[in-house]
Amino acid sequence: MKLLLVAIIILLLLALFWPGFGFRSQRSQHYEGTGPAFDIRTHLNGEMISEGMIYGPMGRVVSRFVATMHGEWDGATGTLSENFTYAGGSNQQRKWFLTMGDNGQFTATADDIIGTGHGQQAGASVRLTYRIRLPESAGGHVLDVTDWMYLMENGSIMNRSEMRKFGIKVAELIATIRPKGH
Numbered sequence: 001m002k003l004l005l006v007a008i009i010i011l012l013l014l015a016l017f018w019p020g021f022g023f024r025s026q027r028s029q030h031y032e033g034t035g036p037a038f039d040i041r042t043h044l045n046g047e048m049i050s051e052g053m054i055y056g057p058m059g060r061v062v063s064r065f066v067a068t069m070h071g072e073w074d075g076a077t078g079t080l081s082e083n084f085t086y087a088g089g090s091n092q093q094r095k096w097f098l099t100m101g102d103n104g105q106f107t108a109t110a111d112d113i114i115g116t117g118h119g120q121q122a123g124a125s126v127r128l129t130y131r132i133r134l135p136e137s138a139g140g141h142v143l144d145v146t147d148w149m150y151l152m153e154n155g156s157i158m159n160r161s162e163m164r165k166f167g168i169k170v171a172e173l174i175a176t177i178r179p180k181g182h
Helices: 002-017
Strands: 044-056 063-075 077-086 091-100 105-111 113-123 125-135 142-151 155-164 166-179
Touching: 063 166, 142 166
Parallel strands: none
Antiparallel strands: 044 063, 044 166, 063 077, 077 091, 091 105, 105 113, 113 125, 125 142, 142 155, 155 166
């Protein structure tokens, strides 16, 4: 009986931490050939509105937000300004600096990002990974983030993000991004 219990615990731990399961099993090449083609220079450009929710480690909504966004591009470099208003009334601003590379790859930096984020466009998807330092009001933690964005046929973007600390999922974000007035 003890051996069976140990085997079950090991399998559960593998399912939690092994990247072959669930959200972390996605790869950009899984979306090659899907459409419409997502080009961040086109689809993260101009005035946009984002609405979303953040789920805590127990799966409950811990925060909701509405954000106005503005993207500007000059060739292979761009900025994406985000102005968040949270349900509790607090505000947050971030300005991303984006640089396109070869084969759909790009880099991203911002003041609260540690180092450089790395992104990949493929078909109707964009993947971005980075490390973020949360504001002191949110504990000041450093989290590893994976963002997946999916372009919908009507031009809206569905965003799903997973945030981890020490490899353990601590939060998830679900949001829509759409052109303003859309």
